[in-house]
Amino acid sequence: MSAASTRVPQQERSRATQARLLEATVDCLVEHGWSGTTTTVVAARAGVSRGAQLHHYPTKAALVTAAVAHLADRRAAELRSEAEALPAGPQRLDRVIDLLGVAFTGPLFVAALELWVAARTDAELRDALVPLEARVGREMHRLTVALLGVDERRPGVREAVQATLDLLRGLGVANLLNDDTARRTALLHTWKRQLAALLTPDAGPPDRRPPAAEAPPGEPAYDRH
Numbered sequence: 001m002s003a004a005s006t007r008v009p010q011q012e013r014s015r016a017t018q019a020r021l022l023e024a025t026v027d028c029l030v031e032h033g034w035s036g037t038t039t040t041v042v043a044a045r046a047g048v049s050r051g052a053q054l055h056h057y058p059t060k061a062a063l064v065t066a067a068v069a070h071l072a073d074r075r076a077a078e079l080r081s082e083a084e085a086l087p088a089g090p091q092r093l094d095r096v097i098d099l100l101g102v103a104f105t106g107p108l109f110v111a112a113l114e115l116w117v118a119a120r121t122d123a124e125l126r127d128a129l130v131p132l133e134a135r136v137g138r139e140m141h142r143l144t145v146a147l148l149g150v151d152e153r154r155p156g157v158r159e160a161v162q163a164t165l166d167l168l169r170g171l172g173v174a175n176l177l178n179d180d181t182a183r184r185t186a187l188l189h190t191w192k193r194q195l196a197a198l199l200t201p202d203a204g205p206p207d208r209r210p211p212a213a214e215a216p217p218g219e220p221a222y223d224r225h
Contacts, residue, residue, distance in 0.1 A: 018056050018066075020046040025067035029111040034118040039063060064115060065128040071108045072136045076143055079103065083147050093199070094192050096147045097164065101188060104172035113176065140165060150199050160198040167191060 024046035028037040039060050043053040057063035079099060086095045103109065112133075119126040144161050145152055152158045171184045 014056075017046075017048055017052055019070075021048055021053055021056060021063065022067040022070040025063055026071050026107055026111045029064065029067070029114045030107045034064075034114045037064065037114075059124070061122075061125045061128045064111075064125070065132050068108070068112055068115060069132055069136070071111065072139075075103060075106070075108050076139060079143060079147070086147075090196070093148060093196055096144070097168075097188055097192055097195070099147070100144065100165070100168055101171070101184070104168040105175050109169075109172050110176070113173070148199065151201075154201065156198060160195060164191070164195060 021042060024042050025037065028042055028045060032041070039053055040050065042063065043050050046053070053063075057066060082099055083096065086092050115125065115129055119129045141161060144165060148161070150157050150161070152161070171180065171187065174180045175184060
């Protein structure tokens with residue numbers, strides 16, 4: 001057997017091992033929280049040796065941030081796939097907000113909350129988490145813009161999109177300890193009507209400001225956490 005053909009199965013096994021570790025990490029964060037998510041517990045849950053776990057992710061911070069990044073990418077792909085079935089027209093905005101609302105109450109959000117709280121007093125975790133959260137925030141903002149089919153060059157659109165994400169994040173936190181479904185549904189019903197009005201194109205020319213990632217110094221970058 002050639003060296004090249006031997007490497008392919010090895011690479012596949014390595015990817016499979018990493019995937020099991022990342023999925024197990026998110027499950028542990030949701031079930032046991034930050035303090036209960038140890039690398040030993042994760043390795044056992046994933047059915048992976050301690051040595052293999054350390055080979056791929058030598059520290060707990062590296063493991064948990066990789067797990068959240070993995071799940072964020074997977075959830076973004078799922079949202080895009082689910083959005084393909086959404087209707088065009090006035091109902092689309094309502095359905096997009098409902099899809100995003102699920103994202104801010106699911107396992108990714110719960111796992112991320114565990115890390116946010118822990119990172120406040122854990123410098124190593126904070127250093128790993130801050131750039132990840134900035135990337136996830138930008139990608140979620142871009143995804144929301146794409147799902148809604150709006151033009152961020154128009155004044156107020158960028159802010160309206162970010163306000164929507166901030167509202168959903170806050171409602172997700174409120175739902176963490178108690179089922180807040182009824183209040184969240186009522187608030188989102190009202191916000192959907194307001195958001196539809198904010199996103200309705202006007203007769204004026206589009207705002208030619210650069211997107212937030214390229215904004216000049218002094219201008220707020222609204223597509224970040």
